[in-house]
Amino acid sequence: MSLPHALLGLINYQPSTGYDLKNKFQQSIHFFWNAALPHIYRSLKQMEKEGWIASTIEQQSGKPNRKVYRIMDKGKKELLHWLAEPPEELEMRHTMLVKVFFGKQMPPEKLAEHLKNWREYNVNLLKQYETVVMPVIQRQSEKASYAEDAHYWGLSLDYGIRHARMVIDWCDQALKDIEKGKVKKQKEKKHVR
Amino acid sequence: MSLPHALLGLINYQPSTGYDLKNKFQQSIHFFWNAALPHIYRSLKQMEKEGWIASTIEQQSGKPNRKVYRIMDKGKKELLHWLAEPPEELEMRHTMLVKVFFGKQMPPEKLAEHLKNWREYNVNLLKQYETVVMPVIQRQSEKASYAEDAHYWGLSLDYGIRHARMVIDWCDQALKDIEKGKVKKQKEKKHVR
DNA sequence: AGTCCATATATACCTGTGTACATATGTATT
């Protein structure tokens, strides 16, 4: 379990609404954790019940009112406690690898298609990391209030970049192997004939 | 969702009991997907209800009877269909990275401790890959019936190895950075005094 | 004029998964 704690970490920087958090999430933690809007609202409700956060309603004309959550002492304590705990799960969990494992059961072209998509997904990720995320962290690191935080944001970004590059390299190798396998099989067929 | 399909893939090789599957799982898919015993039995029940698999009870003396599941036509069709589908989730999901992201909020020694554990976990994984998993795949690849499958097992193993190496390298870099940060802060403190 | 997107909050339903517990016995170790 982690979403409430991830949200706690974001609210710890500054009071936010569920909608704010969705946007902040997408620019940061989203790269390592997923969260849909309904899930965020649900978590916020739980967290308020636990006394980790409290809310104030800001009247707005035209748009719906904003429900701004701020962190409470109990929430700060919970955040620090959670951070100090060793992460529950170190294992990876990746559907794609299970499909690769059973790769022989599908046509090689199909698996190649999956891998090409995965490769492209990671190429796009890499582009996003370098053109969007990196400049944001750079800008934040110049502000004194976030200079130290930005160091850790940079570390996680570096992980993302290394991960994406590793996946791209592996996909290239795997695609080459699969292509070779196909050629080999075709040659064998010719031979038999 | 994936466990029923992963199990389907294993049963497709040969009829198995829930307990068999747990053992096979731990030697293969476990590196990319997790499954506890109760979850496996639960999934098998669902799969039988769906008509993907069927069971026969083997009487045993002394030990409890074995409930052996075999794959049905509907199950084979389902497996092929699932394999051809693009994987639902391409995103990673890693608590550790969320903790790194909020790293400033905890003592640097604590984060370093987490990273050292993660590093060690991956060093052990790597050792297991090289001394246990690789030989098994090598041996299987020599049997004609599994030679082609072993190629794909090898691809997923290669991913595991690259991933573990990447994590180890990143941990080394991050630990160096954190160490440097600590030294810097101590020097600054001295200066102020 | 009509459609889509962004802002803003939320409920309902279903599925997947983790943890604890229950049961039964043979074999190996201390």
Next chain:
DNA sequence: AATACATATGTACACAGGTATATATGGACT
């Protein structure tokens, strides 16, 4: 003799998370 481990199958409970849907409005685009 007692303890732990491997074999073998499950139930019960609780929580996390995904998807669909509802509501309300302002602004931008076609």
